[in-house]
Amino acid sequence: MNELTKSATFPVKIEQIAHTSTSQKSVRVTIEGSTKPNEVIALGGHLDSINGWGFGKAPGADDNASGSASLIEALRVLLTQAQPQR
Numbered sequence: 213m214n215e216l217t218k219s220a221t222f223p224v225k226i227e228q229i230a231h232t233s234t235s236q237k238s239v240r241v242t243i244e245g246s247t248k249p250n251e252v253i254a255l256g257g258h259l260d261s262i263n264g265w266g267f268g269k270a271p272g273a274d275d276n277a278s279g280s281a282s283l284i285e286a287l288r289v290l291l292t293q294a295q296p297q298r
Contacts, residue, residue: 222295
């Protein structure tokens with residue numbers, strides 16, 4: 213993620229979030245708006261890579277990875293633009 217954001221011309225904050233219910237961590241990327249920093253737009257996705265029931269593979273990793281990949285691509289494109297207002 214740091215490699216992706218290092219070319220941005222505006223501040224980008226990346227946080228890794230630990231959870232008590234699973235060992236799988238989340239990533240939060242924050243870009244503060246240039247003129248409306250108190251207005252928030254949130255985008256989210258998930259990757260089911262841990263099988264919580266203890267059997268077999270986690271097929272959601274194949275299916276839901278498309279949501280995570282789409283968000284990463286959207287971030288990549290956003291970082292090539294001017295700082296968003298929100």
